[in-house]
Amino acid sequence: MQVIHGSGPCPTPMDPSVVTIGAYDGVHLGHQVVIGQVRQLAAARGLQTVVVTFDRHPATVVRPESAPRLLCDLDQKLELLAATGVDATYVIRFDAERAAETAEEFVDDVLVGCLSARAVVVGEDFHFGHKRGGDVALLHEMGATRGFTVEGLGLVGPDGVEAVENVSSTAIRKRLIDGDVAAAAALLGRPHEVRGTVEHGDKRGRELGFPTANLVIPDEIQLPADGIYAGWFERADGTVHATAMSLGHRPTFYDRPQGAPLLECNLLDFAGDLYGEAVKVRFVQRLRGEVRFDGVEPLVAQMQADVAQTRALLAT
DSSP states (O other): OEEEEESSSOOSOOSSEEEEESOOTTOOHHHHHHHHHHHHHHHHHTOEEEEEEESSOTHHHHOGGGOOOBSSOHHHHHHHHHHTTOSEEEEEOOOHHHHTOOHHHHIIIIIIIITOEEEEEEETTOEESGGGOEEHHHHHHHHHHHTOEEEEEOOOOTTSSOOSSOOOHHHHHHHHHTTOHHHHHHHHTSOEEEEEEEEOOOOHHHHTTOOOEEEEOOTTBOOOOSEEEEEEEEOTTSOEEEEEEEEEOOTTTOSSOOSSOEEEEEETTOOSOOTTOEEEEEEEEEEEOOOOOSSHHHHHHHHHHHHHHHHHHHTO
């Protein structure tokens, strides 16, 4: 997949294309249905496929006080888009200047001038441009004089067809906030993954007999609810290990929450130095909520049970 960064004037115009536009946060099953329509239409008309997306969520610029946390960072989003088989992704740098651009300017500069769009595929509730001034009706109107058709798609459900409950990034975030990572995975089409760097901690897990890799996760990434989880830990070299994870504020040791939640991963059947590694963690199942124990002994007993449940769940 070709990646084009639109941070300045348009590069050389591309070959005629079918284009879809959106934040594509998570590249979930609903997004994949849209991209499937793009690929099908492009194949029928002999055109290339292009996803237009943004280097950050537009809400972080236009309404930062209520901007959502992300289901994936830009690198992961590009990996997921590449896996869909599209020919190119056009990554727009979204800043105050871009936010002030009218919908008409966006169509002429990006869709027509840069991407040579012959067809545009978006959700039927799609809005774009300054103060969300553009919509599917405007795309139809402009397409009629600029040489592209428009297809507005209805909402899709987890089965890709029925919209009993639509698949959306918002719905997935809600499930993560509730701690229901299995339900989130059903909408994503894969376990929710976060990426971070292993840092030094206070060695408390090691003292209890459960050494952990402590991860620093960027603030803008959506984490699940505090609790204990079973999942997978992928190292920088690509090796994958089953892991029992604690996400939270360790109430047994601290009376009040201390800063952001801490993600601690106890890799099963692993011994080694992970400090400084950039790793990936995938949440498979929530085992329980975070609990304050009356001392170390009951905590250790519960941790042993958590590890045993993780083994059984992941069949390791």
